[in-house]
Amino acid sequence: xxxxxxxxxxxxxxxxxxxxxxxxxxxxxxxxxxxxxxxxxxxxxxxxxxxxxxxxxxxxxxxxxxxxxxxxxxxxxxxxxxxxxxxxxxxxxxxxxxxxxxxxxxxxxxxxxxxxxxxxxxxxxxxxxxxxxxxxxxxxxxxxxxxxxxxxxxxxxxxxxxxxxxxxxxxxxxxxxxxxxxxxxxxxxxxxxxxxxxxxxxxxxxxxxxxxxxxxxxxxxxxxxxxxxxxxxxxxxxxxxxxxxxxxxxxxxxxxxxxxxxxxxxxxxxxxxxxxxxxxxxxxxxxxxxxxxxxxxxxxxxxxxxxxxxxxxxxxxxxxxxxxxxxxxxx
Amino acid sequence: xxxxxxxxxxxxxxxxxxxxxxxxxxxxxxxxxxxxxxxxxxxxxxxxxxxxxxxxxxxxxxxxxxxxxxxxxxxxxxxxxxxxxxxxxxxxxxxxxxxxxxxxxxxxxxxxxxxxxxxxxxxxxxxxxxxxxxxxxxxxxxxxxxxxxxxxxxxxxxxxxxxxxxxxxxxxxxxxxxxxxxxxxxxxxxxxxxxxxxxxxxxxxxxxxxxxxxxxxxxxxxxxxxxxxxxxxxxxxxxxxxxxxxxxxxxxxxxxxxxxxxxxxxxxxxxxxx
Numbered sequence: 338x339x340x341x342x343x344x345x346x347x348x349x350x351x352x353x354x355x356x357x358x359x360x361x362x363x364x365x366x367x368x369x370x371x372x373x374x375x376x377x378x379x380x381x382x383x384x385x386x387x388x389x390x391x392x393x394x395x396x397x398x399x400x401x402x403x404x405x406x407x408x409x410x411x412x413x414x415x416x417x418x419x420x421x422x423x424x425x426x427x428x429x430x431x432x433x434x435x436x437x438x439x440x441x442x443x444x445x446x447x448x449x450x451x452x453x454x455x456x457x458x459x460x461x462x463x464x465x466x467x468x469x470x471x472x473x474x475x476x477x478x479x480x481x482x483x484x485x486x487x488x489x490x491x492x493x494x495x496x497x498x499x500x501x502x503x504x505x506x507x508x509x510x511x512x513x514x515x516x517x518x519x520x521x522x523x524x525x526x527x528x529x530x531x532x533x534x535x536x537x538x539x540x541x542x543x544x545x546x547x548x549x550x551x552x553x554x555x556x557x558x559x560x561x562x563x564x565x566x567x568x569x570x571x572x573x574x575x576x577x578x579x580x581x582x583x584x585x586x587x588x589x590x591x592x593x594x595x596x597x598x599x600x601x602x603x604x605x606x607x608x609x610x611x612x613x614x615x616x617x618x619x620x621x622x623x624x625x626x627x628x629x630x631x632x633x634x635x636x637x638x639x640x641x642x643x644x645x646x647x648x649x650x651x652x653x654x655x656x657x658x659x660x661x662x663x664x665x666x667x668x
Numbered sequence: 669x670x671x672x673x674x675x676x677x678x679x680x681x682x683x684x685x686x687x688x689x690x691x692x693x694x695x696x697x698x699x700x701x702x703x704x705x706x707x708x709x710x711x712x713x714x715x716x717x718x719x720x721x722x723x724x725x726x727x728x729x730x731x732x733x734x735x736x737x738x739x740x741x742x743x744x745x746x747x748x749x750x751x752x753x754x755x756x757x758x759x760x761x762x763x764x765x766x767x768x769x770x771x772x773x774x775x776x777x778x779x780x781x782x783x784x785x786x787x788x789x790x791x792x793x794x795x796x797x798x799x800x801x802x803x804x805x806x807x808x809x810x811x812x813x814x815x816x817x818x819x820x821x822x823x824x825x826x827x828x829x830x831x832x833x834x835x836x837x838x839x840x841x842x843x844x845x846x847x848x849x850x851x852x853x854x855x856x857x858x859x860x861x862x863x864x865x866x867x868x869x870x871x872x873x874x875x876x877x878x879x880x881x882x883x884x885x886x887x888x889x890x891x892x893x894x895x896x897x898x899x900x901x902x903x904x905x906x907x908x909x910x911x912x913x914x915x916x917x918x919x920x921x922x923x924x925x926x927x928x929x930x931x932x933x934x935x936x937x938x939x940x941x942x
Contacts (some may be wrong), residue, residue: 424838426856
């Protein structure tokens with residue numbers, strides 16, 4: 338298994354500064370998820386690690402060795418692309434064996450490894466088909482198979498589930514996690530979906546506008562977000578922000594997760610219900626408190642519906658405070 | 669009303685089909701006549717007096733076989749040479765950010781706006797200076813270079829439509845950039861290569877003006893130049909001329925038939941993504 342270090346990576350595209358001094362240390366065998374909104378630079382960082390982009394400044398080390406001047410083929414990694422990038426003129430078997438052929442392995446060995454991976458991903462019956470004859474989910478499996486078959490110590494995933502429907506995405510998420518447990522390879526996984534990030538990653542790196550905002554376990558990120566952006570990006574439904582004066586700071590904000598609020602007769606805050614959304618297992622209640630919007634989760638529907646005055650109780654232990662000007666967490 | 673529309677359409681289509689097919693039938697009919705007449709008393713392709721004499725004479729008493737081989741050699745060489753150059757140039761222009769790339773492409777295209785006849789004299793003088801007049805190599809250089817801009821544009825449009833991630837996947841899988849080009853990009857570029865090759869081949873196969881200036885030795889003539897020699901000042905051998913015209917069209921027809929599947933997808937290339 339491979340460890341990866343990114344040291345002060347900067348990347349410019351013309352006038353645009355895409356990656357801003359990013360340093361990361363990914364442990365051997367770790368599943369690290371790079372997450373952030375579109376255009377934050379997460380795919381660029383992944384492609385820089387893969388060798389498909391060169392950093393303007395900084396270094397990439399795999400197993401302690403600088404690889405920044407090496408071609409992608411010399412880095413000993415495999416990659417699953419967002420659009421799968423399957424070779425359209427080759428069968429599934431040939432797609433899987435493409436990299437092994439280039440390594441010059443004997444055909445018997447190639448066939449055996451292709452068969453092994455095909456069984457693992459349950460695509461044995463598709464080996465003679467061309468990519469155009471496969472469904473989205475099947476193509477995705479072949480793309481994963483092509484990365485697994487070379488048995489590299491480092492596998493990169495670039496938003497591999499973004500083209501799948503919700504049900505298939507959930508199933509593949511589970512399977513990718515399982516594959517990580519089986520292979521033990523180091524995985525760097527890019528997504529803009531925070532649910533994917535929190536369910537898959539051993540650790541999550543949150544990026545925003547080319548800056549690494551926080552890297553920590555999903556639980557730490559959710560419970561102790563470094564700043565306002567991380568707090569708002571991770572968590573569904575989104576965290577509530579209310580302005581106020583806290584810790585002697587005139588310009589501050591308090592962040593309250595929706596599950597930290599509940600409607601109680603003895604609540605401290607008075608609110609007006611604006612709308613209620615039924616989400617199956619619970620309701621998402623939209624309320625207004627002193628003119629500020631607030632969302633919270635309730636197991637039950639609020640009787641007598643909208644415009645009703647209710648009292649809310651907040652779990653004070655779960656409040657997050659942020660500086661309004663910088664967005665930094667106030668401890 | 670619908671039926672009337674259909675009948676009118678059929679009449680128009682039949683008329684224009686006959687109009688297009690008539691010269692072909694006519695040339696066939698003349699090629700089977702022995703009296704060396706260009707006029708036909710009746711429009712019958714095969715009559716009692718028809719024979720293959722002109723075809724036999726063409727192969728036994730004229731230099732037609734030599735010209736045929738010359739044309740095949742020149743056209744095939746031009747196609748292979750031109751398509752190789754065009755494929756590499758188009759790929760480079762499609763994938764590598766070159767300073768002034770778009771301007772270069774426009775300049776390249778603007779060379780197609782100059783009529784070939786305007787360039788005849790400079791071409792001849794240039795080739796004479798390098799000792800390439802009356803030489804296949806001279807013809808090869810001119811044909812390849814004049815067709816190259818269009819071929820580069822054609823192939824570049826195709827390469828632009830291929831996702832870069834395919835080569836990137838190949839590179840991550842262990843191939844060099846060149847291997848990715850040969851193992852992934854070229855094999856999926858069949859339709860574009862077919863259209864471009866056909867264009868190159870047909871340009872060289874049917875070109876007359878440049879070949880007539882460059883080639884003086886009848887042993888070196890290509891078919892269009894050789895065929896012209898049947899038109900003598902006193903008498904034109906119309907039977908031979910027609911038989912040769914029929915034979916000259918065969919490679920083109922064969923190529924179109926062989927490449928028809930690739931051509932159809934190639935002619936619509938770039939119109940649909942993926």
